[in-house]
Amino acid sequence: MAGRGxxxxxxxxxxxxxxxxxxxxxxxxxxxxxxxxxxxxxxxYKAVPLQMGEEVDYMxxxxxxxxxxxxxxxYFIKPVAPKKDVERYSDxxxxxxxxxxxxxWNPDWRQLPRELKIRVRKLRKERATVVIPxxxxxxxxxxxxxxxxxETLEKKEEEVTSEEEEKEGEExxxxxxxxxxxxxxxxxxETDYIMSYFDNGEDFGADSDDNMDEAIY
Amino acid sequence: xxxAEIKLCSLLxxxxxxxxxxxxxxxxxxxxxxxxxxxxxxxxxxPDQVKKALCVxxxxxxxTYQLQKRGFVEYEAQCDRVLRILRxxxxxxxxxxxxxxxxxxxxxxxxxxxxxxxxxxxQKVADRLTETMEDGKTMDYSEVSNTxxxxxxxxxxxxxxxxxxxxxxxxxxxPPAPTLVVNEMEMYMVPKLNLVGKGKRxxxxxxxxxxxxxxxKQKQDTDSKETSSEIVRTMxxxxxxxxxxxxxxxxxxxxxxxxxxxPTGYNISKQVLDQYLTxxxxxxxxxxxxxxxxxxxxxxxxxxxxxxxxATATLESVVxxxxxxxxxxxxxxxxxxxxxxxxxxxxxxxxxxxxxxDMLYKMLSENIVSLQEIPKTxxxxxxRTFYLYTVKTLAFARMLLHRCYxxxxxxxxxxxxxxxxxxxLLEKSQRVEAIxxxxxxxxxxxxxxxxxxxxxxxxxxxxxxxxxxxxxKIDASENQVDETIFILESYIDSTVKRI
Numbered sequence: 001m002a003g004r005g006x007x008x009x010x011x012x013x014x015x016x017x018x019x020x021x022x023x024x025x026x027x028x029x030x031x032x033x034x035x036x037x038x039x040x041x042x043x044x045y046k047a048v049p050l051q052m053g054e055e056v057d058y059m060x061x062x063x064x065x066x067x068x069x070x071x072x073x074x075y076f077i078k079p080v081a082p083k084k085d086v087e088r089y090s091d092x093x094x095x096x097x098x099x100x101x102x103x104x105w106n107p108d109w110r111q112l113p114r115e116l117k118i119r120v121r122k123l124r125k126e127r128a129t130v131v132i133p134x135x136x137x138x139x140x141x142x143x144x145x146x147x148x149x150x151e152t153l154e155k156k157e158e159e160v161t162s163e164e165e166e167k168e169g170e171e172x173x174x175x176x177x178x179x180x181x182x183x184x185x186x187x188x189x190e191t192d193y194i195m196s197y198f199d200n201g202e203d204f205g206a207d208s209d210d211n212m213d214e215a216i217y
Numbered sequence: 218x219x220x221a222e223i224k225l226c227s228l229l230x231x232x233x234x235x236x237x238x239x240x241x242x243x244x245x246x247x248x249x250x251x252x253x254x255x256x257x258x259x260x261x262x263x264p265d266q267v268k269k270a271l272c273v274x275x276x277x278x279x280x281t282y283q284l285q286k287r288g289f290v291e292y293e294a295q296c297d298r299v300l301r302i303l304r305x306x307x308x309x310x311x312x313x314x315x316x317x318x319x320x321x322x323x324x325x326x327x328x329x330x331x332x333x334x335x336x337x338x339x340q341k342v343a344d345r346l347t348e349t350m351e352d353g354k355t356m357d358y359s360e361v362s363n364t365x366x367x368x369x370x371x372x373x374x375x376x377x378x379x380x381x382x383x384x385x386x387x388x389x390x391x392p393p394a395p396t397l398v399v400n401e402m403e404m405y406m407v408p409k410l411n412l413v414g415k416g417k418r419x420x421x422x423x424x425x426x427x428x429x430x431x432x433x434k435q436k437q438d439t440d441s442k443e444t445s446s447e448i449v450r451t452m453x454x455x456x457x458x459x460x461x462x463x464x465x466x467x468x469x470x471x472x473x474x475x476x477x478x479x480p481t482g483y484n485i486s487k488q489v490l491d492q493y494l495t496x497x498x499x500x501x502x503x504x505x506x507x508x509x510x511x512x513x514x515x516x517x518x519x520x521x522x523x524x525x526x527x528a529t530a531t532l533e534s535v536v537x538x539x540x541x542x543x544x545x546x547x548x549x550x551x552x553x554x555x556x557x558x559x560x561x562x563x564x565x566x567x568x569x570x571x572x573x574x575d576m577l578y579k580m581l582s583e584n585i586v587s588l589q590e591i592p593k594t595x596x597x598x599x600x601r602t603f604y605l606y607t608v609k610t611l612a613f614a615r616m617l618l619h620r621c622y623x624x625x626x627x628x629x630x631x632x633x634x635x636x637x638x639x640x641x642l643l644e645k646s647q648r649v650e651a652i653x654x655x656x657x658x659x660x661x662x663x664x665x666x667x668x669x670x671x672x673x674x675x676x677x678x679x680x681x682x683x684x685x686x687x688x689x690k691i692d693a694s695e696n697q698v699d700e701t702i703f704i705l706e707s708y709i710d711s712t713v714k715r716i
Contacts, residue, residue, distance in 0.1 A: 044539075044540070044541070045538060045539065045540075045541060047538065048538055050690065050693050050694060050697060051693075051697055055310070056693060056696070056697075058310060059306045059307060059310050059696050060306075060689060060692050060693050060696065062305075062306040062309050062310060063305075063306040063692055063695075063696060064692060066305055066306060066309075066325075066328075066329070067232060067233070069329060070232075070233045070234070070329065073329060073330075075234055075238075075273045075276065075277070075330075075331075076233070076234055076235045077234065077235045077237045077238055077266070077269055077270060077273065078235055079235070079236055079237060103269055103272055107272055107275075107276055108332070111377070112272065112275060113282055113284075113290045115253055115268075115290065116253075116268045116271055116272050116275075117268075118265050118268050118269070
């Protein structure tokens, strides 16, 4: 109470002996802070230059290479590209880049929880639920065999594909092996057209003109 | 986890794994241990994306999972593992200096992929080395395997925990998540693979054990005398495998052992070695300590003391660069004398009173020094109390570490900003380079090449140059700050009591 009367008169009285901390009698204190400190306070002393040398340069190169390499690995999950303008019929039959819901690499599933496995239906969802029972009943034995033969002939070294698993009626593990070419044959997609029919010319000319030998009209 | 650490983790994840992984990883770091449903619910992303991201994070050892008693799996993020991403270039460089290019590539492949089977690593590295060799020469698998085994022996790489062999009946449904068992004995065992072959462009092998990289402490001896530094280096090398990373000191080594293990180039006599060891043990820095007399004298390296000295040197250097050499003098004085009064500081430092006062207050306001009250009377009357200045190294180190994290985060953000500003220009130059390369491959004329090159104008070229310079500078700064982070983190860890 008594102290409040002294506001403004003189410097104000502290609870401890101000001289002990070093503020002499009658000395001016620095002005009070009325705003937050500036975003880039002025530097009293300029910073020491960076380290130089072979080691530093090499590590710099390593760092930048590492960053670049990681961007191209399958571990870098790119956000789903937004659909351009209008939905088109051919979208259904076009290869939509990396299969959206699958992982492009093969982890050791023995060491991961089962719930993290993504079940992918390679063929369209709507068809899968309809096709499975139909196929089970309708496909006569010989047709199955022919198809099986064709498949084994074509994809000798590839892993089990969705076709075979669909016949068993089980869910699939949809991961594409590298080197497996996406089948563009008719019977895979159940259309009467081969996949290149659905190319809408977007990719034409976008590829870099690597082969200048062929003339482009 | 401080805000600065979380921010830095988020930036690192985003740069290396993309935004989706960044979002999920950051959420896990902030939220702690969570099951899949909650993660999906809290982040609002599609379950497939969450699963993909978790697979990536687990593959890279950034997230661990645990099967809870009630049958669901909880995921937990390791924030300090994420921060280690900053140090990957240093790991690769260390492997290169010790195990040459083969070692470098092995460590790089493992860091890029998180976990890999030995056969896959060997095959990939051999292929990469073959591509850089001259035509006709190939890299043999056995050489790569040997380097791999050496890396495992010195604990650079480590085996991942395995699923234990199924002991129950085989028709029981498999558990939702395996319980991984870390077999201490097998951590550094390398499977006996019969890898015969040479590097080719394409090949395939079968899987076996898995491995993950581990850190190696890079010790730097501040002693200027070359021989004594060589001795300490030898001692460290001998203790590499026997010392755990959190031990206060190495195992005692006898002087005879050290003499035998000195590198062959050094021919100093036994007496000279003994003299050096005695000198080192008596040195006030206390890096080396004498442990006993058997075997010609047993010596240890005091890791904790060494870390403290390194950290203190870092702190001193920071004070000197930020506040000037006089402040640094006061700082060193306080470190040496522990507690001093205002008057004593002025006297010992031989700095005029006004300036000394000014500097002390500046450092006090930045929390570098702190005040300690010592009351003379029980009522703590201010006029009858001593006020002593002191330096709390641990607190200061923590504060500095926090600042380092902030700095790196700022650096990364600034680099991303610079790159984004010039995105258009960068893309253009990349396209031009691609065109140039393809034209050169198909043998175009000089005039055509000139024309393509001129597509980038001179001021644009200058802009590109300055952009490249800035990005390089920022990257180099990040590496340098990471060194400081390493020293400070090691020091702070060494002070934490272990149960």
